[in-house]
Amino acid sequence: MAAATCLPAEDQLLCSICLDVFTDPVTLSCGHNFCNTCITAHWDTNVPHHCPVCNRLFHFRPELHVNTLISEMAAQIRHGAHQESRSSEQHAAKPGDVPCDVCTGPELKALKSCLVCLTSYCETHLEPHLTKSGLKRHQLIDPVKNLEDRMCKKHDKLLELFCKSDHMCVCMMCAMLDHKTHDVVAMKDECEGKKSELVKTEAEIQQMIEKRRVKIEEIRRSVELSNKAADREMEEGVQVFTALKETVERSQAELIKTITEKQRTTEKQAEGFITELQQEICDLKKRSSEVEQLSRSEDHLHLIQSFPSVNTAATAPTKDWAEVTITPPSYEGTVVRAVNQLKETLSEQMRLLYEVELKRVRRHAVPVTLDPDTAHPRLILSDDGKQVAYGDITKDLPPTPKKFSYCACVLGKQSISAGQVYYEVLIKGKTAWDLGVAEESVNRKGQIKANPQNGLWTISLRDGRRYYAPAGPTVHLCLTSQPEKVGVFVSYEEGLVSFYDADTAALIYSFTGCSFTGKLYPFFGPSPSDAGVNSAPLIICSVNQEEGIQHH
Known part of the structure; x- marks a missing residue:
């Protein structure tokens, strides 16, 4: 037969230095016990070495050995305290929980409520209802608050019946007195019917949820299609306007080219006339110089002999520039014609665009x-x-x-x-x-x-x-x-x-x-x-x- 475990009281296993349950306890030769770390720290700061309890002096610092028996008992006490603490934390009533009505210390969370006793019980105080034959017949439910609301205000009896005629919960006295001709059923039976209705309602709600999920997907698909259509329309629009822009730029370039070519033709013609006139001026200056030199000559024979050739050359006919003019080119209508051409081009582009639009x-x-x-x-x-x-x-x-x-x-x-x-x-x-x-x-x-x-x-x-x-x-x-x-x-x-x-x-x-x-x-x-x-x-x-x- 195994021996029963008998542990000393917790206060008998306290270190006299840290006043807590022993950790790695050691025993001195005087018989007193201390935590290994506590006595070591005490001796590191107090010399000569002595016992903190009886002040017995030690000439040499004693070699310390852990007292395994006391260490095991201290460990069991610490483990029990930890388990008790965890159990207390797990069962402590939190905000929103139904507290035990019997607990006199810290309120613990109720596990069940008794409809006969109108009391809520924690795990400890619920035990009699689970073990005593007289209490086993009581009706236990999940913990609820305000159990007094489940009592008939008129007869102080439990509301355990349902009047289908008046759609209200009643007690046995109500059923016999005020509702004796009504359709009264057990609340449990009515709950079963209500549960069936709730199952049906839940199915309908789930069906409504599913319909809405389908509608969400439908809307998302519509948005996706709309985005694709918008992207496609935007891409086509950019292509159309890019083409129109290129057409306008091309027409502008052609207009500038036409005007520039006319301008360059006029400039080239003017440059030709100016070059020809400058050449004639050089020739005339040469004639003028020859005439002037001959007119100043004192050699009569030379003057008379040279006169015919010099005079003939000087009076030789030259080009008549009186009728020569530079007529500036006419630019009237150039822009209008270019715009009309652009209009025709754009009209053709618009026609093609309208065809695409109508097909769509x-x-x-x-x-x-x-x-x-x-x-x-x-x-x-x-x-x-x-x-x-x-x-x-x-x-x-x-x-x-x-x-x-x-x-x-x-x-x-x-x-x-x-x-x-x-x-x-x-x-x-x-x-x-x-x-x-x-x-x-x-x-x-x-x-x-x-x-x-x-x-x-x-x-x-x-x-x-x-x-x-x-x-x-x-x-x-x-x-x-x-x-x-x-x-x-x-x-x-x-x-x-x-x-x-x-x-x-x-x-x-x-x-x-x-x-x-x-x-x-x-x-x-x-x-x-x-x-x-x-x-x-x-x-x-x-x-x-x-x-x-x-x-x-």
Whole structure:
């Protein structure tokens, strides 16, 4: 049978120098014990050597040996103290924890709360509930605060039932007295039902979270595509403007070259005349010198003999410079001609640019059909919903909220509330029309003044030659050619409505910075037939994204 371990009290294992539990204890011949480091330090500063307790003198400094028995007992005491400290730290109640209601010293963290005793217990004080048969039947739950709130204020009984009729927790007395005709169930059963609902709710929440994660990825992909599109557009824009800049610089260089060449030709001609005149001056000076020398001669025979040749040479005919002039070159029109040439070059570049732009816009083409429920009674729609013309007879149709009853126009069936949309309308043979988009809320029962303020973004033709955009104020459009097919492009988020000559790719007009507040619909106004002059219909065309551009 193993012997029980019996340790002395902690105060019996204290060093009399440091007053702490022994560390490497040594025993002197007088029987007193000290820490090895303590007695060594004491003797290093105190001579002669003596015992700090009994003052026994030692003639020689004693050789020190560790007392293994006392060292082991001191080590066990230190280990027990450390374990107790760690246990106390681990179980000490922290802010937010439920403290033990029984502890009288430092508050320890409660492990369980008893719904019968209405008390919270730490690990030590919980033991009776785990071992005593009478307390084992008590209901233990995870520690909670304010256990008194779980008691019925009226009967001072535990709230352990749930009244489904009144949706409230009740005690046994409440169930028998105030809720005896109600649907009362055990709180545990109600909790199971609530847990099932919570599981379902949690699943729904997780589904909502997943949907939002998918939406985040969708938005990120959209931003990524937008960034790529922006980079591509920026790159193309830089290329276009670089080409335009090079064209302008080239035209400028050619202009400077032309003017410089004219200037150099004039200078070269002048230099030739000046050189010739200077040579003639030298010749004339030579003649003058010969004449002067002969006129001063005293040799009569020499003068008479030389006179004929000298006089003939002196009076020899020379070039008549009276009619010779330097006419400065004419620079009038040089800059104008250069600018016109540049304009033609830029126009060609713009045409190519418009072709690229229209091809890009055509990628957003959608099928559009006319909505007969919105058509004015005077209008005639084709069976396929692709053509509309102005009729001579007003049809007797019942009025509806969607129908235009005053202005002879019709809307498309397809609404525009997001993204980008493009469609084309054939207007060949017509002398008047209105095309564009209209808000769903546009006035359908009275006169409409076409402008964005009234929910209309359109362009119009009148008298076969007057094009304008009722932008408020009206913008008159100067077109180089009459379009036979008009393309309509809408970018909802960008607030843009653009009109193109679908054959030449020329931009006719753009409404920018628009504020759309609701659905938009394609808008068609064929205008009165004007005694047959404007009887041709407006025709919605199918868009071929690879269709070529006509060049005029």
